[in-house]
Amino acid sequence: AQKVTQAQTEISVVEKEDVTLDCVYETRDTTYYLFWYKQPPSGELVFLIRRNSFDEQNEISGRYSWNFQKSTSSFNFTITASQVVDSAVYFCALSGHGYALNFGKGTSLLVTP
Amino acid sequence: GAGVSQTPSNKVTEKGKYVELRCDPISGHTALYWYRQSLGQGPEFLIYFQGTGAADDSGLPNDRFFAVRPEGSVSTLKIQRTERGDSAVYLCASRRGVGADTQYFGPGTRLTVL
Numbered sequence: 001a002q003k004v005t006q007a008q009t010e011i012s013v014v015e016k017e018d019v020t021l022d023c024v025y026e027t028r029d030t031t032y033y034l035f036w037y038k039q040p041p042s043g044e045l046v047f048l049i050r051r052n053s054f055d056e057q058n059e060i061s062g063r064y065s066w067n068f069q070k071s072t073s074s075f076n077f078t079i080t081a082s083q084v085v086d087s088a089v090y091f092c093a094l095s096g097h098g099y100a101l102n103f104g105k106g107t108s109l110l111v112t113p
Numbered sequence: 114g115a116g117v118s119q120t121p122s123n124k125v126t127e128k129g130k131y132v133e134l135r136c137d138p139i140s141g142h143t144a145l146y147w148y149r150q151s152l153g154q155g156p157e158f159l160i161y162f163q164g165t166g167a168a169d170d171s172g173l174p175n176d177r178f179f180a181v182r183p184e185g186s187v188s189t190l191k192i193q194r195t196e197r198g199d200s201a202v203y204l205c206a207s208r209r210g211v212g213a214d215t216q217y218f219g220p221g222t223r224l225t226v227l
Contacts, residue, residue, distance in 0.1 A: 004155075035215070037218075042220075043202065043220060043221055044218060044219070044220045044221070045218035046218075047215050047218075091155050093155075099144070100158040100161055100169060101146075101148070101156070101206075103155030105153075105155050106154075
């Protein structure tokens with residue numbers, strides 16, 4: 001069985017602060033894929049990143065960065081210099097050989113001016 | 114359009130009624146998924162189509178739920194004898210090909226069963 005845990009239910013930061021969203025996963029598959037999606041108040045899920053289990057290289061995209069560590073089964077997401085527009089619910093998800101996504105419960109991020 | 118589209122955006126129905134929710138995937142995407150998202154939760158998988166056939170329907174909660182994709186493009190999720198517990202946002206996603214390409218989501222249909 002696959003499981004994704006996002007222990008942080010809600011996070012509130014002030015604009016320009018850095019914030020890290022945690023994601024821990026469980027799977028028995030040797031090949032699997034990890035994702036982060038953003039769900040703004042409008043409701044539509046927006047794809048942010050995909051990682052496969054063989055690629056532990058960290059990635060940076062603008063103010064976003066991701067830290068994938070197989071040893072701790074974690075795939076954490078950091079937003080640097082947060083902005084009000086980053087306010088949203090962020091979901092971590094896992095897929096294995098079946099390709100269906102298993103989502104965590106999400107972390108609601110509020111960035112205040 | 115460029116993205117996944119879903120209709121209607123909102124559907125209000127009475128307990129016991131039948132509803133159909135439609136998903137139009139990104140052109141050329143062969144895989145299509147349905148998920149259900151309850152308030153405060155992450156999306157939960159319902160069913161996955163590769164082409165016209167349901168490759169995995171293990172997420173359908175019971176036999177009141179059924180989905181089709183007769184021509185390998187548009188899909189319809191059908192719910193019979195709706196119950197109040199079926200109220201949720203139903204999300205559709207499409208993926209380009211086989212394998213673990215990224216799934217792109219539509220805006221969802223908010224179903225409310227009174």
